[in-house]
Amino acid sequence: MSSKKLPDIEKDFAKWYQEVIAKAELADQAPVRGCFVIRPYGTMIWENIKAVLDKRIKETGHQNALFPLLIPQSFITKEAEHVEGFSPELAVVTHAGGKKLEEPLVVRPTSETMIHFMFAKWIKSWRDLPMKINQWANVIRWEMRPRAFIRTSEFFWQEGHTAHETAQEAEQEATMMLREYVNLVQDYLAIPVVHGMKSESEKFPGADKTFTFEAMMPDGKAVQMGTSHIISQNFAKAFGMTYQNREGQLAYPYLTSWGSTTRLVGALIMMHGDQKGLVLPPKIAPIQVVIVPIIKKDSDNSAVLNVADDLKNTLGEKFAVFLDDDDTKTPGAKFYKWELRGVPVRIEIGPRDLEEKKVVVADRLGEKIAVPLDDVASHIEKTLEAMQTKLFERAKQNLESNWKKAEKLAGFGKTLSKEGGFYQTGWCHNPECEKELKKFQAMTRCLLDEKTFEVCFNCEKPSKGDVLVAKSY
Amino acid sequence: MSSKKLPDIEKDFAKWYQEVIAKAELADQAPVRGCFVIRPYGTMIWENIKAVLDKRIKETGHQNALFPLLIPQSFITKEAEHVEGFSPELAVVTHAGGKKLEEPLVVRPTSETMIHFMFAKWIKSWRDLPMKINQWANVIRWEMRPRAFIRTSEFFWQEGHTAHETAQEAEQEATMMLREYVNLVQDYLAIPVVHGMKSESEKFPGADKTFTFEAMMPDGKAVQMGTSHIISQNFAKAFGMTYQNREGQLAYPYLTSWGSTTRLVGALIMMHGDQKGLVLPPKIAPIQVVIVPIIKKDSDNSAVLNVADDLKNTLGEKFAVFLDDDDTKTPGAKFYKWELRGVPVRIEIGPRDLEEKKVVVADRLGEKIAVPLDDVASHIEKTLEAMQTKLFERAKQNLESNWKKAEKLAGFGKTLSKEGGFYQTGWCHNPECEKELKKFQAMTRCLLDEKTFEVCFNCEKPSKGDVLVAKSY
Numbered sequence: 020m021s022s023k024k025l026p027d028i029e030k031d032f033a034k035w036y037q038e039v040i041a042k043a044e045l046a047d048q049a050p051v052r053g054c055f056v057i058r059p060y061g062t063m064i065w066e067n068i069k070a071v072l073d074k075r076i077k078e079t080g081h082q083n084a085l086f087p088l089l090i091p092q093s094f095i096t097k098e099a100e101h102v103e104g105f106s107p108e109l110a111v112v113t114h115a116g117g118k119k120l121e122e123p124l125v126v127r128p129t130s131e132t133m134i135h136f137m138f139a140k141w142i143k144s145w146r147d148l149p150m151k152i153n154q155w156a157n158v159i160r161w162e163m164r165p166r167a168f169i170r171t172s173e174f175f176w177q178e179g180h181t182a183h184e185t186a187q188e189a190e191q192e193a194t195m196m197l198r199e200y201v202n203l204v205q206d207y208l209a210i211p212v213v214h215g216m217k218s219e220s221e222k223f224p225g226a227d228k229t230f231t232f233e234a235m236m237p238d239g240k241a242v243q244m245g246t247s248h249i250i251s252q253n254f255a256k257a258f259g260m261t262y263q264n265r266e267g268q269l270a271y272p273y274l275t276s277w278g279s280t281t282r283l284v285g286a287l288i289m290m291h292g293d294q295k296g297l298v299l300p301p302k303i304a305p306i307q308v309v310i311v312p313i314i315k316k317d318s319d320n321s322a323v324l325n326v327a328d329d330l331k332n333t334l335g336e337k338f339a340v341f342l343d344d345d346d347t348k349t350p351g352a353k354f355y356k357w358e359l360r361g362v363p364v365r366i367e368i369g370p371r372d373l374e375e376k377k378v379v380v381a382d383r384l385g386e387k388i389a390v391p392l393d394d395v396a397s398h399i400e401k402t403l404e405a406m407q408t409k410l411f412e413r414a415k416q417n418l419e420s421n422w423k424k425a426e427k428l429a430g431f432g433k434t435l436s437k438e439g440g441f442y443q444t445g446w447c448h449n450p451e452c453e454k455e456l457k458k459f460q461a462m463t464r465c466l467l468d469e470k471t472f473e474v475c476f477n478c479e480k481p482s483k484g485d486v487l488v489a490k491s492y
Numbered sequence: 493m494s495s496k497k498l499p500d501i502e503k504d505f506a507k508w509y510q511e512v513i514a515k516a517e518l519a520d521q522a523p524v525r526g527c528f529v530i531r532p533y534g535t536m537i538w539e540n541i542k543a544v545l546d547k548r549i550k551e552t553g554h555q556n557a558l559f560p561l562l563i564p565q566s567f568i569t570k571e572a573e574h575v576e577g578f579s580p581e582l583a584v585v586t587h588a589g590g591k592k593l594e595e596p597l598v599v600r601p602t603s604e605t606m607i608h609f610m611f612a613k614w615i616k617s618w619r620d621l622p623m624k625i626n627q628w629a630n631v632i633r634w635e636m637r638p639r640a641f642i643r644t645s646e647f648f649w650q651e652g653h654t655a656h657e658t659a660q661e662a663e664q665e666a667t668m669m670l671r672e673y674v675n676l677v678q679d680y681l682a683i684p685v686v687h688g689m690k691s692e693s694e695k696f697p698g699a700d701k702t703f704t705f706e707a708m709m710p711d712g713k714a715v716q717m718g719t720s721h722i723i724s725q726n727f728a729k730a731f732g733m734t735y736q737n738r739e740g741q742l743a744y745p746y747l748t749s750w751g752s753t754t755r756l757v758g759a760l761i762m763m764h765g766d767q768k769g770l771v772l773p774p775k776i777a778p779i780q781v782v783i784v785p786i787i788k789k790d791s792d793n794s795a796v797l798n799v800a801d802d803l804k805n806t807l808g809e810k811f812a813v814f815l816d817d818d819d820t821k822t823p824g825a826k827f828y829k830w831e832l833r834g835v836p837v838r839i840e841i842g843p844r845d846l847e848e849k850k851v852v853v854a855d856r857l858g859e860k861i862a863v864p865l866d867d868v869a870s871h872i873e874k875t876l877e878a879m880q881t882k883l884f885e886r887a888k889q890n891l892e893s894n895w896k897k898a899e900k901l902a903g904f905g906k907t908l909s910k911e912g913g914f915y916q917t918g919w920c921h922n923p924e925c926e927k928e929l930k931k932f933q934a935m936t937r938c939l940l941d942e943k944t945f946e947v948c949f950n951c952e953k954p955s956k957g958d959v960l961v962a963k964s965y
Contacts, residue, residue, distance in 0.1 A: 047610065049560045050567075051597060052588075056610055059555035059625070066556065082532035083539065087522045088561075088599075088630055088646055089583070094523075107590050110562070112599065115525075115583040115645075116634030124524060126561075126585065126599075137520065137529055146820075152532070157561055157630070161589030172588075173561055347619075 023355075028294050032238040036289060037167070043297050043360045045288070046167045053162035053172030057281065060360065061168075063305035064284050065175065069155065071207050071303075072177065072279065075199050081151040081179060086133050088157075089124040094132035097257040101131065104224025108160035110172075126159040131225065131254060131276055134180045138272075139260040145184055147262065148272060149192070153179045168285030169242070169492050176280035182255075182272035184264065189249055189273035190228075196277040197230045197247040204244055208283065209300040209410040210234045210290050211418050212244055213441070213487060215465035220450050223248045223276075233464050233487070235418045236289045239439015241464050241489040244286060245279035285492075290414055297361025298383050300410050301403035307339045308399060309357045313350050313369030320346075326392075327368050330378070334396060338403070358383065363406050364399055382406055428476045432459040441489050445472025445482030452477035456488055464489050496828075501767050505711040509762060510640070516770050516833045518761070519640045526635035526645030530754065533833065534641075536778035537757050538648065542628065544680050544776075545650065545752065548672050554624040554652060559606050561630075562597035567605035570730040574604065577697020581633035583645075599632040604698065604727060604749055607653045611745075612733040618657055620735065621745060622665070626652045641758030642715070642965050649753035655728075655745035657737065662722055662746035663701075669750040670703045670720040677717055681756065682773040682883040683707045683763050684891050685717055686914070686960060688938035693923050696721045696749075706937050706960070708891045709762045712912015714937050714962040717759060718752035758965075763890075764883050770834025771856050773883050774876035780812045781872060782830045786823050786842030793819075799865075800841050803851070807869060811876070831856065836879050837872055855879055901949045905932040914962050918945025918955025925950035929961055937962050 025042065026034040040046050045061035057065065073083075089112060096102045110126040113119060127133065134152065142150055155177050162172040179196060183189045197214060204210045214232040216222075222229035226248035234242050254260075255271035264270040291298040301307050312327040314320035324344060331342040341362075343353050350367070357365055367379040378395060381387040382402050390398045421440035425431035431442055436459040446452065446463070455477045456462050467485040475482055498515065499507040513519050518534035530538065546556075562585060569575045583599040586592060600606065607625065615623055628650050635645040652669060656662045670687060677683045687705040689695075695702035699721035707715050727733075728744040737743040764771040774780050785800040787793035797817060804815040814835075816826050823840070830838055840852040851868060854860040855875050863871045894913035898904035904915055909932040919925065919936070928950045929935050940958040948955050 047613070049606070050564060050609055051560050051562050054560040054562065056560065057558040059557050062556045062558055065558075083535045084532050085530040085535055085538075085648065087524050087527040087529065088632065089524050089527065091523060109590075110585045110588040110597075112583045113586045114596075115632075116636065117580050117582075123587075124583075133522070136523055140520070159561070159588075163589065175558065 025294060025296060028292065032289075035292070039288065039292055039296050039359075040167050045284070051172070053165035055165075055167050055171050057175075060305065061284060064287065064299070064303060065281055067303050067305060068203070068207070068283055069177075072199075072203055073155070075203070076153050076177065076179065079195065079199065081153045081181070084152050084154055086130050086137070086154055086156075088127055090127050090130075090133050092123045092125050094136065095125055097132065098225050098251075098253055100251075101225040101254075105129070105160070108162075110159045110161055127156070128158055128160045129276075129278070130154060130156070130178055131180065131250065132258075135254050135258040135260060135274070138180075138182055139258045142182055142260060142262045142272060144263050145265050149181055149183045149188065151179070151181045151192075153177055166285070166492070168281055168288070171281075174280050174282065176278050178278045179276060181275045182260070183275070184272065186273045189275050193228070193230060193247045193249050193275045193277065196275075197232065200245045200247070200277075200279055201232050203279075204232070204234070204283065205411065207300065207302045208287050208290075209302075209407055209414060210244070210286060211411065211415040213418075213465065215467055215487070217246070217465060218448070218450075218453060218463045218486070220453060221463060225251055225254060227251050231465050234286055234290065235421045235441055235489070236286070236492070237417055238289075239421055239490065241441065241491040242282070242286045242289070243464070243491065244283060245277070247277035248275060250274035250276055291410055292361070296359035298410065299361035299363060301363045301407050304361065304363050305339060306341045306357075306360070306362045307403060308334055308341070308364045308366060309362045310340065310342045310366045310368065311350055311353045311357070312342075312344060313367055314344075314346060316346070322373060323368055323370055326373060330366065330368070330395065334399065337396065338399060364402055366395070384409060424471060426472060426474075426476070428455060428459070432461075435459055435461055435488070435490070439490050441487050443467065443469075443471065443485050443487055444476040445470075445474055446484070446486040447475035447478055447480035448483045449475070449478065449480070460490050461488050462491065463487070464491065498767060498769060501765065505762075508765070512761065512765055512769055512832070513640050518757070524645070526638035528638075528640050528644050530648075533778065534757060537760065537772070537776060538754055540776050540778060541676070541680070541756055542650075545672075545676055546628070548676070549626050549650065549652065552668065552672065554626045554654070557625050557627055559603050559610070559627055559629075561600055563600050563603075563606050565596045565598050567609065568598055570605065571698050571724075571726055573724075574698040574727075578602070578633070581635075583632045583634055600629070601631055601633045602749075602751070603627060603629070603631075603651055604653065604723065605731075608727050608731040608733060608747070611653075611655055612731045615655055615733060615735045615745060617736050618738050621655055621657050622661065623655045624652070624665075625654065626650055639758070639965070641761070642755055644754075647753050647755065649751050651751045652749060654748045655733070656748070657745065659746045662748050666701070666703060666720045666722050666748045666750065669748075670705065673718045673720070673750075673752055674705050676752075677705070677707070677756065678884065680773065680775045681760050681763075682775075682880060682887060683717070683759060684884065684888040686891075686938065688940055688960070690719070690938060691921070691923075691926060691936045691959070693926060694936060698724055698727060700724050704938050707759055707763065708894045708914055708962070709759070709965070710890055711762075712894055712963065714914065714964040715755070715759045715762070716937070716964065717756060718750070720750035721748060723747035723749055763887055765834070769832035771883065772834035772836060774836045774880050777834065777836050778812060779814045779830075779833070779835045780876060781807055781814070781837045781839060782835045783813065783815045783839045783841065784823055784826045784830075785815075785817060786840055786845075787817075787819060789819070795846060796841055796843055799846060803839065803841070803868065807872065810869065811872060837875055839868070857882060897944060899945060899947075899949070901928060901932070905934075908932055908934055908961070908963070912963050914960050916940065916942075916944065916958050916960055917949040918943075918947055919957070919959040920948035920951055920953035921956045922948070922951065922953070933963050934961050935964065936960070937964065
């Protein structure tokens with residue numbers, strides 16, 4: 020066992036991240052390159068995120084379906100940009116059923132090609148449109164520099180795929196789903212984000228446009244939280260996806276796709292965690308309230324335990340409550356454990372509290388207060404709400420203090436490289452200028468709808484609009 | 493398009509099954525051998541089954557986790573029976589990230605080996621036991637004779653894996669989960685089952701004991717609905733899964749695993765369907781009530797549509813309701829569509845009904861009755877309950893009428909081969925006698941806790957107990 024204390028979060032954020040994941044039992048290294056086991060506590064967080072998003076996906080008119088894991092290799096090569104983008108990351112099945120396959124099968128890195136093949140079968144008339152499908156699935160993109168949740172060879176996600184009669188409808192769909200994602204991460208994960216378009220070189224291989232939403236981690240690096248794409252009609256053409264339009268002519272539909280992944284769990288850990296461990300936003304925490312009875316060995320603890328149990332049942336109707344009545348551990352060890360796991364609120368009940376008909380309520384951000392037993396439920400409700408807001412505000416402050424405006428890369432490059440953060444600057448949209456960012460381990464994160472700067476951050480050409488640049492995970 | 497009528501369910505059940513799946517848009521052939529796309533309507537059914545089972549899995553003390561899809565080939569070969577059982581069905585990744593892998597990776601056919609590897613890491617002391625994990629996942633077992641839902645190269649399932657201090661606890665776990673499965677399929681899917689142990693030759697490769705639960709389809713073939721295993725301690729030994737027991741000595745835990753799959757959807761289709769299409773048990777139906785307003789082209793339908801909409805909102809609070817107000821289709825076409833899709837109850841509302849303040853309620857089994865508007869909700873509730881019971885009773889009758897007792901294979905073999913059904917008979921437990929069943933396309937399905945027969949169905953040795961034999965999917 021490694022020592023109980025977490026690495027210094029200020030001095031070695033990367034090490035802290037790795038250790039908090041191990042100690043809070045969120046994930047564990049698997050015996051396959053770049054793969055991780057998501058342990059029960061990590062899975063519960065993902066299931067909570069999934070539940071919120073799945074509900075919204077259905078409410079916005081999409082239906083879930085399940086497509087095959089394996090894709091004929093020839094499918095991937097049908098769209099030139101797509102194959103170029105994904106080839107280096109593919110895992111390939113060459114043998115199955117005891118024989119060499121005639122055509123190798125690729126483990127899906129994403130399902131555009133498979134789903135478009137099926138769309139071509141299903142979409143015959145404009146009456147079949149729009150077609151709005153979502154899939155919850157595992158995908159594989161072989162990873163050379165793995166990091167739990169953030170960058171893994173296998174990951175879990177949802178991928179939405181839709182087809183529409185007009186380019187305008189497709190654009191509406193892609194931006195609507197971007198908005199849904201932004202609401203999810205801001206309202207539930209308490210992570211403020213900036214959203215906008217990716218540059219030509221950073222967009223999805225095969226997309227006309229990619230919308231992204233990006234968060235700023237406390238260490239100054241950006242995380243791409245998810246993306247929503249207008250897919251090139253090349254895909255529709257490659258798969259012969261013709262249908263009869265309202266005018267009776269053959270036409271190709273306009274396509275979108277959009278995805279978000281288990282990476283969200285990684286961003287959640289980084290965004291809110293502190294020296295004691297995880298800090299989970301109440302709306303997404305698997306356990307919102309933990310009750311720790313202050314019991315003593317070789318004493319009659321039944322009065323305390325009875326009240327703790329009653330409280331668990333009462334609060335359990337409104338909140339996700341866990342009663343930690345393990346009598347082999349001290350209250351101190353339990354405080355440590357549940358703080359490490361980021362449980363938003365802890366209730367302590369001891370014999371003296373009982374006499375005074377009160378309990379102690381401690382929130383994960385350090386507030387501690389005695390509350391009359393009768394008021395516990397309403398107090399908890401207020402505490403959870405306040406904590407959700409506080410976490411978002413704190414993260415927003417981090418975003419704002421890490422957001423700088425600067426004119427020339429030559430001026431801000433070194434500081435960006437050292438300290439991180441978002442730099443808002445001007446850009447001529449020339450990919451050669453974009454490449455210069457690499458010298459400072461940075462890249463463009465998203466195009467902004469503003470124009471503060473007259474010239475490009477690199478050359479002397481006019482800026483086409485502001486861009487956000489940063490180092491990233 | 494193929495003709496609108498389904499193939500004769502009595503004369504060609506296999507063809508009917510294939511067509512009803514296509515026409516009701518449950519699944520579609522994928523462009524990969526043995527794989528199917530599960531379309532939205534099929535996915536909704538699977539999601540409903542998942543939700544019920546997932547709740548019970550959690551309530552019985554298990555936690556979900558996510559393990560890697562790919563397993564090092566050497567893991568599979570660690571347990572001799574396991575590798576022998578699964579080798580012919582494996583899909584193998586030999587290349588990834590643009591390179592040939594040093595060791596091939598197998599796409600999981602089941603996750604015992606991966607999960608046991610992790611258990612060996614996690615289980616150090618008796619305090620870590622029991623460890624009770626479940627995973628919802630996709631698996632691949634290469635399939636030569638695919639059939640949608642019932643037998644597919646890729647399928648979806650949950651696999652539970654647990655470790656215990658004693659053999660007795662492991663047995664309790666395996667039988668508890670068998671009981672949970674039986675409750676699921678009987679109470680929700682309305683499918684009566686028989687349960688018991690598999691014979692030595694039919695058990696899971698690497699299990700000491702396999703418990704199975706089996707259903708009888710209307711065509712006389714059995715379907716294995718799921719299994720629960722006591723896993724051989726060979727696995728614990730192969731993965732060095734030692735822990736310190738209560739006596740301070742090193743010991744190996746006792747293991748179980750148990751799984752149920754998307755095959756349940758296939759059994760559901762076969763069990764209850766009729767000449768008009770699917771018949772879905774109300775407790776698992778994605779749409780429980782469809783409202784069809786009887787509207788006419790070029791008329792003012794607003795009164796009818798308003799009442800239909802109100803009804804949708806009222807009923808929607810208690811039931812899964814769909815209002816089919818598509819004005820391009822006739823009521824008749826809608827009746828056909830929703831009968832094909834097995835919606836338990838249809839409500840018809842026309843202008844004349846409105847005058848009389850009533851609606852027509854038709855259930856999927858053919859009952860049709862006029863109901864005063866004010867009584868609709870309570871009537872629907874009773875109808876759905878009655879239908880759930882009726883479907884189970886009907887299926888139970890099918891099971892009973894297909895269950896025969898007979899002494900000698902020589903006597904019943906030909907009839908079994910022709911007509912199907914369960915045959916209860918005696919068996920000496922010799923695998924050589926069991927092999928004789930193959931001549932009649934039959935096999936042992938499960939051992940029964942009875943002893944009706946004195947001698948084996950094949951030889952003259954004494955029977956060790958009754959066995960159920962049948963043809964199967």
